[in-house]
Amino acid sequence: MAGKLHGGMIFNTGKPYPWPALPQSLPAQPLRMTCPNTPIVSVGQAVVAGQRLTEPLHPMSPCFFSPVAGTVSAITPWEPDALYEKNHHRDPHTRKHPAKKLYDVHIHPIVEDDGEEGEGEGKGVPTSLKIAAPTKPDVKEWFDHLRNFGPWQQDEIGCDLITQLAASLQAKGKLIRHLVCIGLDAYSPYPDRSSLLMTFPDDAVLGLQILGNLLDIKRPRLLVQDNPDLIDVLKRPCKSFDVKLVADFNRYPAADPTLVAYRHCGETMLTANAAPTDGRMVMVTPWTVIRIARWVTRRRLDLVQPVMIAEPQRDKHPQRHYAFPGTEICAVDHTLHGCPQRLEGKLISGNPMTGLTLHAPLTENKGLLSPTIRHSTQMLTILASSHFLDSTPCNTCGWCTDVCPTGLQPVHLAESIQNFNSTKEKFSNVSSTKPTQTVEYPKQIQKQLDYCIDCGLCTHVCPTHLPIAQTIRAAIAKQKG
Numbered sequence: 509m510a511g512k513l514h515g516g517m518i519f520n521t522g523k524p525y526p527w528p529a530l531p532q533s534l535p536a537q538p539l540r541m542t543c544p545n546t547p548i549v550s551v552g553q554a555v556v557a558g559q560r561l562t563e564p565l566h567p568m569s570p571c572f573f574s575p576v577a578g579t580v581s582a583i584t585p586w587e588p589d590a591l592y593e594k595n596h597h598r599d600p601h602t603r604k605h606p607a608k609k610l611y612d613v614h615i616h617p618i619v620e621d622d623g624e625e626g627e628g629e630g631k632g633v634p635t636s637l638k639i640a641a642p643t644k645p646d647v648k649e650w651f652d653h654l655r656n657f658g659p660w661q662q663d664e665i666g667c668d669l670i671t672q673l674a675a676s677l678q679a680k681g682k683l684i685r686h687l688v689c690i691g692l693d694a695y696s697p698y699p700d701r702s703s704l705l706m707t708f709p710d711d712a713v714l715g716l717q718i719l720g721n722l723l724d725i726k727r728p729r730l731l732v733q734d735n736p737d738l739i740d741v742l743k744r745p746c747k748s749f750d751v752k753l754v755a756d757f758n759r760y761p762a763a764d765p766t767l768v769a770y771r772h773c774g775e776t777m778l779t780a781n782a783a784p785t786d787g788r789m790v791m792v793t794p795w796t797v798i799r800i801a802r803w804v805t806r807r808r809l810d811l812v813q814p815v816m817i818a819e820p821q822r823d824k825h826p827q828r829h830y831a832f833p834g835t836e837i838c839a840v841d842h843t844l845h846g847c848p849q850r851l852e853g854k855l856i857s858g859n860p861m862t863g864l865t866l867h868a869p870l871t872e873n874k875g876l877l878s879p880t881i882r883h884s885t886q887m888l889t890i891l892a893s894s895h896f897l898d899s900t901p902c903n904t905c906g907w908c909t910d911v912c913p914t915g916l917q918p919v920h921l922a923e924s925i926q927n928f929n930s931t932k933e934k935f936s937n938v939s940s941t942k943p944t945q946t947v948e949y950p951k952q953i954q955k956q957l958d959y960c961i962d963c964g965l966c967t968h969v970c971p972t973h974l975p976i977a978q979t980i981r982a983a984i985a986k987q988k989g
Contacts, residue, residue: 524702533632539834570658695859715797733758
């Protein structure tokens with residue numbers, strides 16, 4: 509869908525502010541690590557930090573490991589949910605989610621004395637692992653090391669670093685031309701990425717240069733919001749490490765990989781299910797390059813995940829935390845106690861426009877599990893209400909078309925989908941609304957679905973509150989099967 513980008517609705521851009529310093533240790537909290545394969549550990553077994561919990565699904569897939577030393581207290585199987593399928597890694601070849609059953613490995617951590625000479629002392633669970641990074645600029649060697657401590661998930665990029673490096677290793681004559689660190693905030697009123705760049709500017713730029721050297725890319729790009737404070741902090745390290753600093757007006761959804769590819773890399777828009785490497789690009793987020801640089805310079809690999817908790821409807825200052833993947837969300841912030849019961853239908857993984865509602869998954873015994881921090885979690889949104897307003901017929905205002913960043917006519921697309929579904933259901937013995945049924949839409953609809961980035965702006969601006977984005981999202985899910 510080439511053409512002029514209309515741009516999204518302009519929000520008040522959040523002002524970057526420093527993230528808290530990374531703690532050397534965190535209080536001991538039980539972890540629940542979600543693994544996509546049968547665990548190779550057993551209940552009662554002692555594990556060390558960095559120990560593999562399951563074999564990878566594919567030789568080029570990331571491994572799942574324990575970020576803490578402790579004891580396996582339980583192993584709980586459960587069925588994959590929509591959140592897992594959206595936010596977790598896909599097979600590097602088929603880009604599908606091969607896991608038919610997931611396993612939660614419950615780990616009770618051991619409190620250790622994590623003090624080191626020159627770094628202070630303290631009691632708690634260490635947030636980093638002492639291990640040296642590779643020293644040679646060899647993609648294969650780095651890939652082998654990185655995948656042992658994966659997934660290095662890219663929030664809202666939909667393709668982790670391991671998958672992208674695997675694709676670049678297996679590319680036959682198709683060289684990677686662009687390396688971009690998307691420092692634009694995923695949801696601009698809340699500076700989740702900008703604040704990380706303010707706190708770790710040297711590490712972010714150094715990590716990006718390290719990846720650039722691995723992929724033989726000169727002058728990788730660091731894309732940030734056009735904020736004077738942030739630009740001043742990043743100018744010096746970018747000049748020192750020969751990284752191209754690109755400033756852009758940070759309006760939602762400017763950080764979407766499809767728009768970044770089109771506007772800043774001169775490539776065609778990425779279609780649905782396409783990986784950045786399909787467009788000869790590798791895309792990363794600030795936390796990935798920050799972790800890589802800190803690993804190289806400190807010889808310690810950070811095992812925690814930065815998490816920003818936003819409450820947009822209360823206009824509350826966002827809370828910033830560090831947490832291990834596998835930590836129950838209600839244990840991250842004391843204000844979330846009672847989750848998921850109190851926050852059922854109101855807790856969103858990601859931003860309020862594109863995030864998915866978190867529900868407690870059911871185990872085989874029909875028991876509820878509280879949602880956990882995952883490798884892809886960088887923002888949590890708490891909504892004041894989980895109820896949607898009733899919709900009325902379209903008044904043909906055209907607002908949804910004006911704000912669509914890829915130039916679609918969303919309400920017309922939604923109407924075409926509804927008409928097709930109604931016709932199919934009328935002449936079929938099987939209801940077309942079944943969630944498990946794969947639907948083959950006409951080519952005209954399929955082509956438009958391929959270029960929907962699921963930003964949600966069409967529904968957001970609709971004065972009659974039509975569920976436009978929800979209709980299109982459901983069609984994309986049915987098309988995938």
